[in-house]
Amino acid sequence: MIVAERKPIEEIIEQVKDVRSLLVLGCNECVTVCEAGGKKEVGVLASALRMVFLQQAREVNVGERTLERQCDTEYLEELRDAIDQYDAVVSLACGVGIQFTAEKYPSKPVYPGVNTSFMGATQERGVWVERCQGCGGCILARTGAVCPVARCAKRLFNGPCGGSTDGKCEISKDVDCAWQLIINRLKALNRLQDYETLAPIKDWSTDRAGGPRKVVREDLRS
């Protein structure tokens, strides 16, 4: 899932300081799971904003809505009848949802209510960790399903660097050395010979360095 963090409320207040009506728009997908932009967070933010506006002696209509997804135009279409009631939207979806909402309703300012962080998973309640950087050329088959692109600070492909100590990365004792994890995993799978094989030079053109990316499947296009 895409992991996001709630923005400081002061930043959101600053963004919407001039609006007279506002829709706080949540998303039922990833940001609900990482408790940054689901229905509950929409309620909390809307309530807080109402109190802020009242203290500023401003009567601002703050609406609340949570869509199934903001990254699909079909779900965004559900807003069509309601969107005109509002001057602006604070979207608690990830950056994708925020941009799709803005593209769908070009005349409405859409402000971010979260900071989109990374693609990751819930390690435990309240802790989310990065697992994928979307490099566009998955090598997990060779690395025992531990990603050195996302989890090695140097993105190394042929074993650990000299900064690996007791299974930890030199950047922090809280960060596992990805290559230690890979070796442990290959050992458990009895595939340690894979570690000896030199990895070919990675094609980084599929990574973000190649500019904005797009996936097109002609067989699915209408």
Next chain:
Amino acid sequence: MRLNYPSSVRIIRVPCTGKVDVLHLLRCFERGADGVYVVGCREGDCHYQNGNFRAKKRVEQAQQLLDRIGIGGSRIRMCNLSSSDAPLFVRFAEEMHAAVMSAGPNPIRGARAAMKAAPDASSPAAHP
């Protein structure tokens, strides 16, 4: 025991303080409450194991938010007692009453009253 406690306290019963969400707490202030205190079982004595610990974290979260939006985090607190400890219940009520008296009225109530007295004709309808 027939102990007295401040009549300003209005009790809202919940099955466990673990049921109380940040949103419930904020709604109280949005609707004009001057203060809210969540009274749970003693720490370690929760019938549902950790409901009161969850409530404690949520109260802290609400406290921080109320501080940042100008309502004041001192208006909300978490208390723990045994269900048979009436004198402590009274003490908590008195302490909260005193805390609210020192914090003054919830600014939201004053703001609503002021806006009602001088409505802006161009304002949109109130929130649903």
